[in-house]
Amino acid sequence: MADKTELLQGTLDLIVLKLLRTGPANGWDLTQSIQVVSKGALDVNYGSLYPALRRLEAKGWVKGRWGVSENNRRARFYELTASGLKQLDTERQAWERFSHALGLILRTE
């Protein structure tokens, strides 16, 4: 637990969009996916996940609807919209440019 990384500001949106690319998911699924995919290295404050989903929904990048979860309870499922897909591309490119540039800087002695 000691080597957990704090989430960089603004990256939660990117993560959520990326994870939703594989298909609709509810909030809980997403938290599990983050844990699994990052191999437990990312510390996501779940309290900020739901508001983030709201924010993405308000911007029209994801769409939420009520459905039934795998344990037969009412849960809200989110799926990526067309504009969300475009946004994911934009943000991913931006991130890659940023991390590439950061890498260059960090590597120079």
Add this chain to the structure above:
Amino acid sequence: MLASILVRLKALVFRTRSDAELDEEIRYHLERETERNVERGMDAAGARFAARRAMGNVSVATEDARDSMRWRRLEELGQDIRFALRSFRRAPTFVLTVVATIGLGLGLLTAAFTLFETYVLRPNAVRDPTSLFDVSWYSRDGARRRTTWKDYRALETRRDVLAESYAAISVEVRVRGLPTGGQLVTGNYFSMLGATPAVGRLLRPDDTEIPGTPPIIVLSHDTWQSMFGGDSSILGQLVPINGVPLRVVGVARKGFGGVESTPAQFWAPITMAETINPLKEIFADTSQNSVRMIARLRAGVSDEQAAAALLTTLQTRTLEAAVDRRARSVILESRATSVPLTREVIEVFSPLAVAFLLVMLIACANVANVMLARGMARQREIGVRLSLGAARGRIVRQLLTESIVLSVPAAIAGYIVARGAIAFALYLLVAKAPASFRPFFRVISLTMDTRVAVFMMLAAIGAAVGFGLVPALQSTRPSVVRATRGDFDSGMRPSKLRSGLVIAQVAVSALLLICAGILLSTARDTRKKDPLVHARNIVMLDIVPRSNELALDEIRRLPDTRLVAAATSAPLDGVFPIVEAVGSDAVNAEVRFNVVSPSYFDAFDIPLRRGRMFSEDEGRGRASVAIVSEAMAAALWPGRDPIGQRVVLPKHEGPLSRYSGAAVIGVVRDSRPGYISLSSSIPVVYFPQPSDAPGMNLIVRSRAESDAARTAIESAINKRDSTAIREVHTIEESLSFQLYPFEMAYFTAAIVGGVALLLTSTGVYGVLAYIVMQRRRELGVRLALGATPRSVVAMMVRHTGRLAIIGLVIGASVALMLSRFLGAIRNVFNVYDPRGFALGIGVVLVSCLVAGFVPARGAGKVDPIEALKAD
């Protein structure tokens, strides 16, 4: 984009549903997390706790999430307003206090502003009012003069600077038994001011070509409506003005009243002036009677240029006149608004404005105090909300919303108070006005227009932010932990802030009441000190020289006449002229003089202090003797016997020179050399002359009451010669006319000061009551340890006294400092009057101590057991 707006709108409208959905999602998450934790081997409670901890602060995050919605502010505002209304329902007394306090302050301020706005800011409803100027001039003796008809005719030809000008004479007459004010004007009046008729026609330039014609009249719309009931057959009706029937030819459009401070009620041709008032010559070459000249400057001509040009014309015209009567300067006063915004007007208005503003500030301080107390009482609530994760900014905003929500009913209350205050002020003005003043007040309409409304809104919101912000910041400051524990006074100094507010209030009301005190003692002085002020049953006449003998004859024949006196300068009217006099030790002084008949002192009951009065022979022979006032004796012969000294007038030639070197035969009590606003301690010297010298002001002391005496004298003289009397008035009229402004000033100051005092007293009461409550526990301990209730009460009263004294010292110092700037009124008021200061300070101190004593007495009644058990 549209879709996102729809989502936001939906979120806003269905906020409750949306919030419930969020809650449900989070609940679901917590359940799953708990289940997983249990699967991992935690016990149920531990699993739930771990799940919650992993979740973090949901409410802050939720607020953050809402931040993403642009509508959040709007949504919060609605929420805050609903919350404010809910909390106000629980505290009606609080709401009432705040609304009443702010309403009172705001109402008075608005009333004052309405007055200012109506007279000074609102432009006259005529064409291009900013280029209109009133023309008057100063002669070399420093007297302000108006133009005569001939002057007007000469000046109006200066087309190089004036586009156009008209002449007018104001007349006060009775129409259908009601006092009515009208103007006799030149025919170009209406076209120059751009007025149009509502009915019939207005006056035309060809109406005023031949003196004595035509007998026509134009009514104002208001007069037509109020006196003639809007009679549609008004045209052609005859309206008698001073007994001269004038035919109505038209009615001016609604709202047109000319450019004077009181709207004219009718207009007639200026050529009718001598017919309407046969006693007043206007058109003769030798006439000294003035007409009012209003000129419109040519575009691009400044008022200085115009004044300089007009001065050359006037100088040419007065070249032949006596040296002191020659023109020295021309004054152009703007008629863009009813009252021109001159230095004098600003000097008169600004202390008033400041006084009303200060009352408003006191009211705000009071409300801030109440809000602070409420903030303290809600500390626990606010602390809990802070600890539940509400952001401080959010709570401050919410508390501010409360203030602003309160300011709406406060503004309404203020509006009602302002209406009431204006109505009361007008009533007071009219009720207290001398009879001859009354026609002026009847037609003033003080309406509150948009400018006033905007002013009120701004003032209300300003007040709301003022009284809301500090308490809001103050009460959201405590640390979360302490607040939830209920411990909030350590580290916070609201009591210091509140004491500061009280000190400021005391200072302001002391300042206002010192002013009221000075005004009151001045008003009493004007009434008390001077024998002239007590003169009754006196009629003063100005008779044309040729009819003097005849008039005296008639007056002496009337059975009620007690005595007749004469003077070159009428007392209580104008100012006695100045002469330089030299005393025996070459002490010279500027003194004022009057040449009077021997009976003058008896007529006014001016008592003799030393020596003797003039004898009849000295009067007849214009003997070179003098009677001096006490002030004159003290100025020229300090510490010596004035009787037998000589009054030398070194610089004087002409008729007065015969009195140079006059021997002083008597000393009389001081009295004012003219207007009541002059000090009675100005040195005055009197020289003798006979009572039947022509061209003097006649003073008739009657056994009958003044009004009856005047009627009798007028009819007796008019029987013989209806043109003999130039002017006649009673001393009572003259006095009430001059005392009136003082009384109004005193009333205003007393009312404003009274309101300030009331607010301050309640402020002191509130703070003391609060301090007693806050220190209950400490007081309980003191009492338990053996302090007597008396000593506890004394301690609290001392506390009030300390606050009051600091405030009083500040208030009095400010009053002293301000006194130095009030040069303009220092001649009238003794601004350093110690009685005024003592009165103001005394009243404030006593009120504060009384207001503080009531809660202080409660301190002595604290039950030690109860107080200690409380926490």
